[in-house]
Amino acid sequence: MMKNANKLPKGFLWGGATAANQCEGGYLEGNKGLSTVDVMPSGKDRFPVGMGKLKMLECDKEHYYPSHEAIDFYHRYKEDIALFGEMGFKCFRLSLSWARIFPNGDDIEPNEEGLKFYDDVFDECLKYGIEPLVTITHFDVPMHLVKTIGSWRSRKMVDYYERLCEVIFNRYKNKVKYWLTFNEINMLLHLPFIGAGLVFEEGENEVAVKYQAAHHQLIASAKATQIARKINPEFKIGCMLAAGNTYANTCAPEDVWRSMEKDRENYFFIDVQSRGEYPNYAKKMLEKLNINLEMEAGDEEILRNNTVDFISFSYYSSRLTSADPKVIGETEGNVFATLKNPYLKASEWGWQIDPLGLRITMNSLYDRYQKPLFIVENGLGAVDNPDENGYVEDDYRIDYLKEHIKAMKDAVNEDGVELMGYTPWGCIDLVSASTGEMKKRYGFIYVDKDNEGNGTLKRSKKKSFEWYKKVINTNGEDLE
Ligand code: BG6
16 A cells, blocks of 8 residues: 555645634624623633633623624624635634524524624635534523523523524525534533533532533434434534543553543543444443433434534643542643643643644544544644734744644554544634633734733734645645
C-alpha cells in the first residue's frame, strides 16, 4: 500500500467554529426572545448561574451581560464571512439561536425575521464556497421554556425541539447539509443551566434531574435524525462530545479503573447516539443511583433506529484522575475538573496542552464507534496584545494549532482514523462561554472589545490569519 504520511483527504473540511450565543448579539432584535445565555452575567455570578445553583431568570441593572451585544455578528456577518472566505474556509460551524426562530420556544408559527437572518448568513457562506455546519442548539434555550416548564427536565421539550427541526430542515434543506443536534451534550452534567437550561430546586435529586433531562435530549436528538432523513436523505447528522481522554494518575489498577469510569460518564451520551441504546454500564450506574428514568413506549425503538452518521467533538486538553483522595492539585479544563499533569504545560486559564492527547482521543473514539469523526472545536484561549493597528503576533496560538494539526494528521495517516474536517474554535474572537470574558481569545481575527463591553468592534487580522490561510491552501501540508 502506498504511504503518504503528510496528506489529508481531498475535500477535507477546513474551517472555523462559532456559536450564536457567543457572537451574534442583537439579543432582542428581529423579534428574538430571551435565551438562557442572555441572563448569564459576566463576573462572579456567572458560574453559579451556569451550574443552575443561582436562580437569575431576568436581567438586572447591576450585572453586565456579554451576550447582549457579543461581537455583533448579527450586523457584521458579511464582513466576518468575507474574512473567512479570504482564509479559504471550506466550512463554517455556527449555531442557530432557537429564540430567534421561536422567540418563546412554544410558539406555533416561527419568526420569519429570524429565519430570514439565517437564510442570509447561509447565502453569504455559499457565495464563498463555504459549507455551513449547523449546530441546532449550542448552549441555548428560550427563557420562556425555562420559566414555564423547567426546560429539558420536561418531556414537552422534545416536541418543541421537533417543531424547530421540522422548520429549519425544510427551510434550509438546499443550503445546509451538515447538522449537529446538541453542542457538547455531556456538558449537561457539568454546567446544567448552560447545557440544558436546568435550575435546581432546594433539596431535589439533582443527579436524577440531570439524567432525566439527558434522556429527553437523547430522544430529541434521535427524533431530529429521523425527521432529517425524511426531509433530505443527503443530510449528514452528527452528535457532539466535549472530548479529551482521562488518563490514570498512576498504573495502580484503581487509578486505571477510575479513569475508565470518568471516560464512561462522557461516552454514555455518544454510546446512545451512535450505537442506539443505553449501554449496560449506564443502566447499572442508574440502578445504583436509584434513578428510574421515565421512558415512553417507543423510546428504545426511536433511539435504535436513528443513530448518527458521524461523531463530532471538541478537544482542548486531556484529563487526569486518581482514585486516591489524598492526591490533590486540580486545574481548570473546559469545566471538567482534572488533576495537574506534570508532563504538560497549561494555558493562562490552566487548560493543559496535550497534542498527543488529541491523537489518543481520536483513536479511542474511532475504535469505539467506527464512524467518521469531525473535530469541530480545538484551540488556545489566550490574552492577545494588539499593536495600534490591531495586529497580534500570536505565535503561541500558531504553535498550539500546529502541534494539534500534526497529531490529527498522525491519527489519519498513521492510524487510519476517518476524519471529515477541522474547525478550530472561535475563528473570530468571541465571548468565552465559561467566564464571559472577551480577553480569552481564540481567533485568527481580532475583535476590538474588552471584558466590560468597551471597544469599536473593529476586526483585524492576526499573524495566525495568514498562517491558517496557508495551511488550508496546502490542505495541511505546509504548517510552517
Ligand atoms: C466549548 C464550547 O466548551 O468550549 C464553546 O462548546 C466554548 O461554547 C469553548 O466557548 C471554549 O470555552 P471557553 O470557556 O474558553 O469559551
